[in-house]
Amino acid sequence: MRNLLHDMNPTVKFLIVAVSLITLAFFFNLWTPLLFFIGILGLQLTLSRINWKVWLLFMLPFTLGSFGYLWTTIVFGAETGGTVLFEFAGYQVTDAQLAVALSLAFRVLAFSSMSLLFAFTTDPVKFIMSLMQQLKLSPKLAYSVMVGYQFLPVMKDEFVQIQQAHRLRGADTEQRWWQRMLGARRILIPMLAGAVRKAERSAFAMEARGFTGEARQEFYHPIRVRPLDFALTGVFLSILAASCLGGVWLSS
Amino acid sequence: MLKGWKLKEIVLMSLFGVVFGIVYLLFVHVGNIWAGVIGPLAYEWMFGIWFIVSIISMYIIRRPGAAFLPETLAALIEVVLGHAAGPRLILSGVVQGLGAEAAFALTRYRHFTLPILMLSGAGAAIFSFVYGYFMSGYAALDPSFVILMLTLRILSGAIIAGIGGKYIADGLFATGSLRGYAIARAQKGDARA
Numbered sequence: 001m002r003n004l005l006h007d008m009n010p011t012v013k014f015l016i017v018a019v020s021l022i023t024l025a026f027f028f029n030l031w032t033p034l035l036f037f038i039g040i041l042g043l044q045l046t047l048s049r050i051n052w053k054v055w056l057l058f059m060l061p062f063t064l065g066s067f068g069y070l071w072t073t074i075v076f077g078a079e080t081g082g083t084v085l086f087e088f089a090g091y092q093v094t095d096a097q098l099a100v101a102l103s104l105a106f107r108v109l110a111f112s113s114m115s116l117l118f119a120f121t122t123d124p125v126k127f128i129m130s131l132m133q134q135l136k137l138s139p140k141l142a143y144s145v146m147v148g149y150q151f152l153p154v155m156k157d158e159f160v161q162i163q164q165a166h167r168l169r170g171a172d173t174e175q176r177w178w179q180r181m182l183g184a185r186r187i188l189i190p191m192l193a194g195a196v197r198k199a200e201r202s203a204f205a206m207e208a209r210g211f212t213g214e215a216r217q218e219f220y221h222p223i224r225v226r227p228l229d230f231a232l233t234g235v236f237l238s239i240l241a242a243s244c245l246g247g248v249w250l251s252s
Numbered sequence: 253m254l255k256g257w258k259l260k261e262i263v264l265m266s267l268f269g270v271v272f273g274i275v276y277l278l279f280v281h282v283g284n285i286w287a288g289v290i291g292p293l294a295y296e297w298m299f300g301i302w303f304i305v306s307i308i309s310m311y312i313i314r315r316p317g318a319a320f321l322p323e324t325l326a327a328l329i330e331v332v333l334g335h336a337a338g339p340r341l342i343l344s345g346v347v348q349g350l351g352a353e354a355a356f357a358l359t360r361y362r363h364f365t366l367p368i369l370m371l372s373g374a375g376a377a378i379f380s381f382v383y384g385y386f387m388s389g390y391a392a393l394d395p396s397f398v399i400l401m402l403t404l405r406i407l408s409g410a411i412i413a414g415i416g417g418k419y420i421a422d423g424l425f426a427t428g429s430l431r432g433y434a435i436a437r438a439q440k441g442d443a444r445a
Binding site: 014018028068072073104111114115119124141144145149185188190192196197200203206211 | 254257258259260262263264265266267268269270271274275293294321325328329331332333340341342343386387388389391392393394397419420423424427429430432
């Protein structure tokens, strides 16, 4: 049971996430995003093995962000009328305003829970392979992205190296954050120059080994769409439908 | 879309996506700290940072798609690295990339001067704003506040992404590592300047 979300086809999962997010964007009532958030949380609890400590850590900035939305909507929200609930620092808060503000804040929570569900249950390499096999992403592009992905740790090391080289020569004397931001160019340019050289070398190596980038039918690691994917799609879509209908019903 | 691209150009574009995916993610953390305190307005003035890879890549490679693809890739890499916004970010990457691409497509990929680069940054700003208008529910905000956000974002796109992108790409060109790409041919003055 608890590995179902991990075994799901990444492309199918991605499409479901996209469809749900776009659908939710059309609902401004308070309940739809809240119900959806609860539903997704339930799915994660029952069908995945995610590390909840890490999950909470990732949710934290979004919770803070949703507070930002909450008060911006209350202070800068469009005039909607309605009865005044309470007055805060000279701003009159009406029930209509509060409902919209809470809805936007819950929307942030619903969006991020859905996104985290994808991020925590999907292997990036499988995702790209699946995009190539199910959505016919060009192999040239797919394998180039994989090259980039493999270079990630190298880039990180290089970043530290360049920083240390600068420090060794006494070049980073900036104290203020805006000075450091303008000085970022001094680190970025060598990193990009390194990236250009790496790109040329790996492209040459790929071509030397006979990589043509032509579309193909057979794959070394086939990733398929299985009945499980249809079943889970059904589950996701019914949660989505239930929260849309339930939200409209509860707020009327 | 990739017909006529050399493999080394595609790999270069993907590595740009990786480098800027890292850079974008760093700035997301900076932006998040602001956003918790002052709400969505926090991101607007620095939004141009997230369009920059389109302009740099297009300025160097100069082929149809060179603005759209790396922006999408950078978003993908951000998601892979652990941006908690997840796949939603890929969608906004696609939208921003299309906006940046639009300016170059309008000029039929013939001109890569500073005004066009700035226009491209502004295009990305407008596209991403329209997307944000629906996804983040800006419709619920006061119209004058929405216009303030839009103006800030367009300025940020034109200045940070347009001018900043050209500044970085020119700096990179000066290192001499870009020989063999369209930017070097154009600087010599024989093609598509």
